[in-house]
Amino acid sequence: MNFLEIMLAEKLKDANPALDITGSDRKVLQVATQDFTNYLKFHWQLIGREAGQCELVEKIERLYKETPAELEEFLTVWSSIWLKKWKERVKLLIGEQNANKWSQASKSIAKA
16 A cells, blocks of 8 residues: 555545445545545646656655645545545445345235
8 A cells, every 4th residue: 555545544444434444445445546646637737648647646745745734634625525425426326226126026025
């Protein structure tokens, strides 16, 4: 895990202590990290640039060294918003799958 993943893991764990970031919920952390790096690339206009990844790392390191409290606070806000949206996405996906199962189950019960 890189330091950004570690920081995000802490923030996600603070926002939802039930998450097992290093175990069964590892994918949540991976998606959050990817979403956060994509957000920063977009915000700093690094998308499509040849050295975009290197610039991204440099900017994050500079931000962490110069204003660590600001980065911490931003990650707290960002991760709580992200987690809320993640739950909505998961609920929609699981909700649609379960709706089909419930529909099939109710048809089976009605036939019995």
